[in-house]
Amino acid sequence: MKKAILLILSAMAISYGLIQTAESKEDNPSRLKAKLRKPDVIDQKFIATNNWQYAMRSNGSFMYDPNDIDHDGNNAGGIFPRTENKTLIWAGGMYIATLKQGIPVCSEIEFMSEFQPGRITNSRTSWDSLLYEDPNGANQKVYYLDRDHIDNEWPDDAPRDIFGKPALIADAQTWMVFNDLDTSLSQKWPNGTPDDYPGLGLEVTLLSFIFSTPGFDNAVIYQVTIRNKTRVNYNDSYFGLWADPDIDSGTNDIVGTDTTRGLGFAYNVNNSDYPAAVGFDFLQGPVAHVNDISQKDVEKFKNQIFRLSYDPQYNIYRPKPLESGQITLSATMHASFISSSDPFANEHRYNLLKGLFAGGMPKSGTGDCDYYVYRGDPLALEASTDPNVEPYGGDHRTLLGTGPFTLPADSSQEVWFAVIGAKGQDRLDAVRQLFKTDDIVQSVFNQGLVTPQPPEMPQLSVSALDNRVVLTWQNNSEYSED
Numbered sequence: 001m002k003k004a005i006l007l008i009l010s011a012m013a014i015s016y017g018l019i020q021t022a023e024s025k026e027d028n029p030s031r032l033k034a035k036l037r038k039p040d041v042i043d044q045k046f047i048a049t050n051n052w053q054y055a056m057r058s059n060g061s062f063m064y065d066p067n068d069i070d071h072d073g074n075n076a077g078g079i080f081p082r083t084e085n086k087t088l089i090w091a092g093g094m095y096i097a098t099l100k101q102g103i104p105v106c107s108e109i110e111f112m113s114e115f116q117p118g119r120i121t122n123s124r125t126s127w128d129s130l131l132y133e134d135p136n137g138a139n140q141k142v143y144y145l146d147r148d149h150i151d152n153e154w155p156d157d158a159p160r161d162i163f164g165k166p167a168l169i170a171d172a173q174t175w176m177v178f179n180d181l182d183t184s185l186s187q188k189w190p191n192g193t194p195d196d197y198p199g200l201g202l203e204v205t206l207l208s209f210i211f212s213t214p215g216f217d218n219a220v221i222y223q224v225t226i227r228n229k230t231r232v233n234y235n236d237s238y239f240g241l242w243a244d245p246d247i248d249s250g251t252n253d254i255v256g257t258d259t260t261r262g263l264g265f266a267y268n269v270n271n272s273d274y275p276a277a278v279g280f281d282f283l284q285g286p287v288a289h290v291n292d293i294s295q296k297d298v299e300k301f302k303n304q305i306f307r308l309s310y311d312p313q314y315n316i317y318r319p320k321p322l323e324s325g326q327i328t329l330s331a332t333m334h335a336s337f338i339s340s341s342d343p344f345a346n347e348h349r350y351n352l353l354k355g356l357f358a359g360g361m362p363k364s365g366t367g368d369c370d371y372y373v374y375r376g377d378p379l380a381l382e383a384s385t386d387p388n389v390e391p392y393g394g395d396h397r398t399l400l401g402t403g404p405f406t407l408p409a410d411s412s413q414e415v416w417f418a419v420i421g422a423k424g425q426d427r428l429d430a431v432r433q434l435f436k437t438d439d440i441v442q443s444v445f446n447q448g449l450v451t452p453q454p455p456e457m458p459q460l461s462v463s464a465l466d467n468r469v470v471l472t473w474q475n476n477s478e479y480s481e482d
Helices: 029-035 295-301 346-353 427-446
Strands: 005-015 040-048 053-057 087-100 103-108 143-146 172-179 202-210 219-228 234-245 253-258 263-268 276-284 287-289 306-311 316-321 326-328 333-338 396-407 411-423 460-465 468-473
Touching: 040 172, 053 202, 087 276, 087 346, 087 396, 087 411, 103 346, 219 234, 219 427, 234 276, 234 346, 234 411, 253 333, 253 396, 253 427, 263 396, 263 427, 276 396, 276 427, 287 396, 295 326, 333 346, 346 396, 396 411, 411 427
Parallel strands: none
Antiparallel strands: 005 040, 040 053, 087 103, 087 234, 143 172, 172 202, 202 219, 219 411, 234 396, 253 263, 263 276, 276 411, 287 326, 306 316, 333 396, 460 468
16 A cells, blocks of 8 residues: 655645636636635645545635645646646535525535535524534644544544544545535625625535555545535535646646546647546435436436445445435536636526526537537547537536435435546547546445455464474465455
8 A cells, every 4th residue: 555645734724815826717707706705714735645646625625725835836736646746637616506595506616615614513493593613713624544644633423433433444534524604705796795695504524535556546536415404405406516627737628528427527639738637427426306307317317226325333335225216316417618707606507507508598509518518429530520529628617517406404415426537648548548447436436435455464373393483374365355
């Protein structure tokens, strides 16, 4: 196993709005209000256990380094391969959107976060009666575990085994909790008062799992648990995985969708750049009832009738059957937008997650007019003339979404997703390697995140006799599971 390296380059990163870099990737009208908000005290850690080096921030942001904590001269927070210091992701975040009293509301993380660190301390009440922990408390941090480092401050409500020990499943893990009750963090445009943009009363925990097993070491696995702490059911809810992929250089990237794998991906438009690709995959989406989704999605996801559940007795995840009529969703849409056309309103984000154009018109065409953007196969012989393969590069944002589902009052939903890196001989070979790795990651996940392990070492005993030494070993390694 590669020794885990935790780069705690700044225990507490203090962010006063956005750090403006030479590239000014975050300079967008939708962030003007965010720049004027109160300072945040955010814990940030860099994790470098497998082939990724990536940032985790206590306000829910990931793979983003707004204060250049690693001192590499930019704000990118997703480096792959880390030994070559190549950027694959500038920033990562999420959308959680639903209807609140019939009005689209989205609590989101892009370059800025509408979440603050900490838990919501009460539940099953009205939104304006919810209370939250001090977001600047010493315990509002990114918690970290690896095979050589057990955090004695690992929270009680984070996963633990039957003996009360932190549930270390992977070679390294992180855990954090955050909520959307501070409406002064709203990023909406045009500017308004905090009351114009009410939050949803969500408490979110985010875990990341990092494995160094060959074949699985090009991925970071994330588990998101979304808790609705109010007394109101949120029907017609959606989850979106937002990212700003930059494949080495961010100006010549193109995007695609593999609808069979449920994979959104980005790669280079030509071979003038580093031959890499990055993919985003919902390994397990939220649970939905077949009566609440389209017949098309029922047919597509009808075999997804299990969900992973943690078994504290054996410290493993096991696939558990769902109740009759329930299935887990995968990606139901994938959209991209060039940096100058980011969505800037709740309604726009909600429409995108529904597979519509931001303005609400249905998507029914090809290419970027498809609710699975550019779903053509870039490895096919006819790819150069396929309208479903993007022909021109740019600085893209991507949004991989899933829904609709229900967030019941005082209950939760889980979403698992993977961020996968790949390197190839050229740009298309990088995509080919990405597809192969995604298949491995999904297969391992379906089995409960159990990666191949070497057999046990044989139990050896040594007996010193007259003029000889007798070595005796047991056959336990022949019967150990691997």
